Amino acid sequence: MDTIIKKPTTPDALLTNRLQKFFRWEMFLIILVALVFVMNSYLSPYFLDPWNLSDATFNFTEKALIALPMAMLIIAKEIDISVAAIISLSSTLMGLVAQLGAPIYLVVLMGILVGAACGLVNGVLVTQFKIPSIVVTIGTMSLFRGISYILLGDQVIREYPEGFDFFGQGYVYWVFSFELVLFVVFALGFYWLLHRTTFGRYTFAIGNNPTASYYSGIKVDKHRLILFTLVGLMSGVAAVLLTSRLGSTRPSIAMGWELSIITMVVLGGVSILGGSGTIGGVVLAVILMGLVTFGMGLLNIPGIVMTIIVGLMLISVVSLPVLISLYKGKKAKVL
């Protein structure tokens, strides 16, 4: 007689897991975005105009392009606060070669390569000299911008080749600017990189436990080096867009951007302690911040008040899950 022994099987994933996944941070951000959208359209009749909305995107696309690799870097337990200084140095060198009469492709290439090189410097300092990334990038933040000041002084460079303005001011189709389209393309690319590839998986593993990752055969330092270079490279791309949009270079360009970029990343649900986060969340946070600032702009709210509101928004939104878990009686994970 054969008796059929039913072995208890472990399911690949539980339904509750999937539900949890659906109702996580992104859902919350989507609701916020929808709320702000509805509020704005009630508050101002100009809000729903496609051209107005399109204009609003210029406020964040360049920062958002850096927020994408920054999210990956922060997930890997590192940070780069020299990004705005990288924009400055890369814009300065673009301006200098443009002054010498370089063609468009060379100017653009220069901007991107300088960015990548700056990122590489950060990466080498962090991985080879074992200095914490926050210290390294505080240092290079002054260093990169300092070099721009030495090279330019009070000078402003405006001599860009004909057609260079397309990157920052041009439209690909109807209201869709080149900047916006580029952001969408890169957002999809980074989504794929972080959530679908081995590289992305390693990023999460390293951010959660670098030692165990190393013991599992991951080349942790090489990975970090690539991430820093990627952040630098995207800062270079942003520098091209910004310089083209403004049509000029000065050393004080993009001052203070690093904080708004990190704000976008954190608001997007990326843990500042590393290990978790999604590109989807960052994109939603970018849209949320764009809508809020645009709405406030339409209502003629002064800039200072705007920064206060953005700051309050960041703190309240980020502390909300902690408050909810406290309410549920679960001990909030502080560290």
Add this chain to the structure above:
Amino acid sequence: MNDAIFSLKKVSKVFPGVKALDEVDLHLYPGQVTALIGENGAGKSTLVKTMTGIYQPDGGEIIFDGKPVYFHSPHDSHALGITAIHQETVLFDDLTVAENIFLGNYPMKKGPMTKFSIDWPTMVARSQEILSSINAHMDPNQILRELSIGQKHMVGIARALSVDAKVVILDEPTAALSHHEIHELYDLVNNLKQKGKAILFITHKFDEVFILADRYTVFRDGCFVGEGFIKDTNETQLVEMMVARSIDETYPKKTVEIGETLLEVSNLCHTTEFANISFSLKKGEILGVYGLVGSGRTEVMQALFGTARHVTGSIKMNGKEVTIHSPRDAIDHGIVYVPEERQKQGIVLELPIVQNVSLPQMERLTKHGQIDEENEMSLARQYCERLQVKASSWQEKVMNLSGGNQQKVVIAKWLATNPKVIILDEPTKGIDIGSKAAVHEFMSELVDSGLAVIMVSSELPEILGMSDRILVMNEGLIVGELAREEATPEKVVSLATGGTVTC
């Protein structure tokens, strides 16, 4: 003979699933050194924590100076003058020696600001006094980070003596010390003895017991085995008390045909941790490596896995010389390592089971640059089912599993890479008995399927029960190699402790 100043009577301590202490007795007498002897897992550390108020006993009573006492917290036992020097003393690397000695107990200036201002000159002077009384010559103003491990230990001892202690507990104080420093410690213990302190000396090393102790108490598996005067006993008797066990623990050891030599290590040396390590490993063999903490066993394994630096010597796989500079190299050559520090080195707790299993071989699971999640899942499912990992789903985060199941995930991860040699460093440390048996059973299965296993363990029964051959290490050297048939607990322990019992 005067009365005991500190006694434990039928004290028990229960943890979920384990009876760490089972009605144990212990008596300490003023002016005498009592040695507490027992294997790893005998309950020594739990005992120390119970005596110092870190744990509260679940039964029995503690008697101090003739009166029963109850310690709600370490503060209570400290107030009575019970002080412990732990294996790994908690000190602060960035504070000075004097600050470490008086931490939390700073001498304060007199006057209205007494709560806020530390009396630095007094503190430094008293530190100097304590340090010179224990023959530790160092500047109280030195930052701790700059000291050697041995010196740090002396600071830990000075810290324990900064309060007026009546009972001093030394928990394996010599584990991290050099030969010279050990002798200084002996003088110190004798010094304390003369001052009339009651001393509990916990150690694995028999030579120390016979040099220092007046009395002994032996524990085994959380139970009290016996006590008496050192002068009435000898090493053989103590070893027997310590390791003798009813052979009701059976190990699922299978007879496996031993194949050709797979791994050959010759003359492996490290600048500080070990020297002249040579051994070979054959297909189908379980090689047990036994040694005390600090004997260099883990460091040798880390050298084989590429995580130790400054290593010289040669490693051959299948007769071919290989260079291993990183875990990646080792994995590619078929050597994998299940580390002792599982949560730190073995596994990414926050990631799901499936992603932990696939981590070392992501590249193989990638199709057109993209992770093939179906393939990944089936790999994880296959190996986790083989190891009988218990989880609600394979997407469950590893942090939600029990220690035993976490260990199974680590092993599953490595098996999935099709290794040739698997190194298990304390594979059953801190896991429950059921999982232990599963891990042991699995080791037998592994060698049956043609792998070679190196098992590092400080659990004697495990070493004796599972190994085909046993290497014994002491102070960075291989001090003996025993075949399964000739290995006895006494031989292994005495080799590892540098004892005098001849094999």
